[in-house]
């Protein structure tokens with residue numbers, strides 16, 4: 001990884017308008033197969049990594065916020081559209097980030113599949129050894 005004077009894990013959007021740093025390694029990560037992730041990204045699945053919101057530092061730019069459900073908020077770059085973060089009222093103080101927006105996406109280890117009721121047929125072969133959850137567990141630990 002490059003450009004990390006403080007030694008933290010960094011990431012950002014496609015155009016570079018938004019850059020962020022996280023102070024901890026995300027504890028949990030899961031493939032979310034829900035329909036809202038699909039429609040908001042145009043992709044069949046999103047890999048989210050969870051961490052305390054206090055451990056996120058925005059280095060540059062300011063994400064736009066979209067209310068994708070009454071309790072869900074999706075944060076994205078208003079210039080290039082990259083979806084970066086997700087917050088839900090059910091998990092106060094927690095933040096999810098799109099693992100692929102990290103400069104080193106391979107640092108994230110998926111622990112399971114969530115909202116598998118909407119899993120697309122083309123994703124049936126994705127990481128079949130990981131556990132499936134209809135909703136979202138408190139933790140994968």
Ligand SMILES: [Zn+2]
Nearest residue numbers: 013015077080
């Ligand atoms: Zn951007």
Ligand SMILES: [Zn+2]
Nearest residue numbers: 032033034037
């Ligand atoms: Zn989802």
